Amino acid sequence: MDRSRFNIIVSNTQKIILKRQHKEKTAVNKLFSATGETLTATGVYADAADLYNFDQPEEEGELTTNQRFEKLRRLEQLGIYVDEAHHAFGKALAKDMGVGSKEADTSLRTTIDLLAASLNAAGTRVVACYNYTGTPYVGREVLPEVVYAYGLKEAIEKNYLKKVVLHGYGNTRTDEFVDIAVEAFLKESGELRPEGLLPKLAFFAATVNELTGELKPAVERALYKHGIPTSRILVNVGDDKLTTNDDIREFNRLDTEGSEKQFVLLVNKGREGWNCRSLFGVGLFREPKSKVFVLQATMRCLRAIGEAQHTGHVFLSNDNLNTLNDELQQNFRISVDELQKTGSDKERVEVRVVAPPVKIKLVRVRKQYLMREKQPIPGQDLVPERADRETWNTLIEKYRLIETQQVGLTAADAARASDSRTFDLTARREKRTFSRMTLVAEVSRYLNRKPLEIEELLDVTKEGTDELVAITNEFNELLYDEIIPRLFRQLYDLDESQQTEEHEVELIKLPSNGYYEVTAAKNKIVRRLDLQLTDEERAKSFHLDTYCFDSGSENWLFWDLLREKRVKKVYFTGMLTHGQSDFFIQYIDPGSHTVRSYYPDFIFQREEPDGSLKYVIVEVKADNQIEDAVVQAKKDFAQQIAVASGMEYRLMKSTDADNRHYRVLL
Known part of the structure; x- marks a missing residue:
């Protein structure tokens, strides 16, 4: 080895060479964390024992060095390459960016700084330290001293990541969303075995209760339809009652040929750090509290795998699809417009009231409604839109279950792509089938009128009860949004009264x-x-x-x-x-x-x-x-x-x- 030039690579899988330790090791700790000193001096590993991760102090406390650190101090020149460099900036990023803080420094930064100082004292030096990361920003701030080559879109174009197809769903429910996503995933990725690995689909829930009460039963029903055993489901929520040690072990071995888990249900596990290359699909139905979580979670399925460039499928509600597009656009602007920034531009401001305080007059409005019963007129329409095709289509448009397949990451990509398509999946929606009796009972429950009276009222409408049953069975929502409210207006008048009060407000x-x-x-x-x-x-x-x-x-x-x-x-x-x-x-x-x-x-x-x-x-x-x-x-x-x-x-x-x-x- 030429000792005049030497490079080391620090990644998120390598142990830091400078650790903290605050208490003496017990006999058990010494036994299970044997170091190079434990080995015989004449052993085959003796000369390079430090390179085999024997020395791995785990406790927090005073700084201690290991043999790797001591040997690196003797090098004449050193170049350092840091992968996932955003971890090197510590938890208190606002303090770290351009300011620096002993309390906020990570052990990785401390190691690099002390190593550089030690070499400098010995008359040598660290030639360079290159920080690499795929996420060179925190919020709207770009990390200083970070090197990155490709944004998300460029990495896909150069085949460093999977391609992506975004599926957005409007007017859907949890069961429908899961059923459609599972079916599409099995159709697109079911026969693939890249590197011998089973393709995975992950669903993210907003809460543990949502996962156990809605998401997991919906996934089980969807798998049952396709003859897939529910043993392929893996739940990881960070709760010992729901996620066992065996589940954690299975989660960590998803990228192995022996893994039979295929449908992963998660709560708040989508942030950076989870690297599952065999993940081919992600589903996120409910809108999470954090908008950036939508970006972090959905992009988990884009890790490259195998020789060819595969496609990851992202299944989102329309709200989450809009959020994803916004986050992608926002992060693109950060990487371009704010690249030069090396520190936070936030400032704490003391805001004081300017005398005299400004006052304006506002009028508060208070409304009151009185219900007055009236005699219904036989032969009136409840759903007049049914007679005109165009008007009917306009009325029911919001009840259709529509899938949009968007090729590319942004709406602009979809506009340029000729194969972006929409599909009407309304026929697969689960609906309640009403009979004459159950329809009358439902209307009676809402209007608080006798069922026999409601049946008579529906019979004398222009459509009649049987036609209203057919309309309701086509779109259940029409019963609650149109039929019942319109019948109410035939039965009652609302007299509105309004009171206004003027207030002077500061x-x-x-x-x-x-x-x-x-x-x-x-x-x-x-x-x-x-x-x-x-x-x-x-x-x-x-x-x-x-x-x-x-x-x-x-x-x-x-x-x-x-x-x-x-x-x-x-x-x-x-x-x-x-x-x-x-x-x-x-x-x-x-x-x-x-x-x-x-x-x-x-x-x-x-x-x-x-x-x-x-x-x-x-x-x-x-x-x-x-x-x-x-x-x-x-x-x-x-x-x-x-x-x-x-x-x-x-x-x-x-x-x-x-x-x-x-x-x-x-």
Whole structure:
């Protein structure tokens, strides 16, 4: 060996050469962690015992060196290559990035630093240290001193990863989703045995209860349909009651020829670190709390295997498919636009109220409904859309189970690909089959009327009970969304009464300790005393001495409104949203059906053509979130408050704010 030049490679499978130890080893520990010193001095391994991983101290405590570390200190030159380098930056990445912290350093970084210092003291040196990682970013921050060659898309194009087909499903349920995913997986990968390994399909559940109560029974039913034994299911949830030591052992040997496990059910196991090359499919139905988890979990099935480039299939709900596309686009921008950044741009800001506190008048709306019974008219339509094919198709479109097969990672890829297809799988949906009797019973249960009376009412409709049974059996949802509500309206009138109460609310409450604390990106902070502001601009805004914007779109819009002559006052109100302000709008969350509080982004005062002043409430949302059910619910309730208060409410796309289209608000 030429000792003048020597390279070492540190990977996530190699033991660190510098460890911590805080207590004396017991006799048992010495027996099961024998070192090179344990061997006879004349043994065949004696000269290079340190290279065979005999010395593996496991305890935390004072730093101890092993023989490998001591031998490396004697080298004249050393080059170090670190794989999975993001682990070398420690857990406290915010402290590590550009700042450094003894408490945050990992043992790997400590080893490299001390090795370099030791060589330097001996008159030699570490020639270079190259850090390699496939995830060179943390959130929106790029790690410093990291080398990476290919992004996700480029790695697929160069055959370093599997190809990917994304399957998105709308209006589906857990059983249907699992059944379709299992069938598609078996069709695409069932006969493959790359490197002699059985292809695997992983399903991720949001919680352990969801896995045991919904996901696992659904997978068992799907396997039963295809004659596959349920012994091929492997559950790994981190709970000893559900995941045994045998299960952990099977999980660790999934990439072996002897593994018979094929359907892996997981909870929160999709983050980096799980390397299963025989994983050919991933299913994620429920939306997890973390958006980046969608990216981390679904990309697990893209590890390359065998000589040829295979295809990984990702099965997602449409919501998760949209999230995946957003995360891919976001991470691509990070690797391109923020590559030069070497540290965190976050800053802790003390935000103080500017005197006098700003107050505005809001009108709260209270509605009351009285139900008045009326005599139904025989021969009325309950489902008039049935008579017209086009109208009928429009009505039932939202109830169809549609599969989209997208070739490539992003929506742009799908638009360019000629073989991206959609399939109507409504026929395979599990439906309840109603009879005349059960339909009458269901309607009676909802309307709280006698069954015989309901049967008579349905018989005298234009469709008649038997036709309504046929319509309901085609799409069960029509019974609850259309038939029962429409029958209710034939039986009752609702008299609505409305009360309004005017309140003067403070845009911000005075903090008990004199200021609020906020963490924000440095380039999204605007202070009242910034030199770039004129006295006129300061007078038009700033109920707080500092505004911390969540996005560049909000930041752009603020500056545009501040410099617009027709705008007399503009306040950023979307910053403090945890009870620090009385300027909020209550709405009913469409998912939980609970009353929640919503804090809009801006309120500004606009001069009208007649010289009067009018307040405008503005919310800025990403383009893909405009049609979100929660965003629309906020909009509906905010418009009611705005109209009652003599204001306007405007929902603005972030691209309009980015492109300086703020005049749509004027």
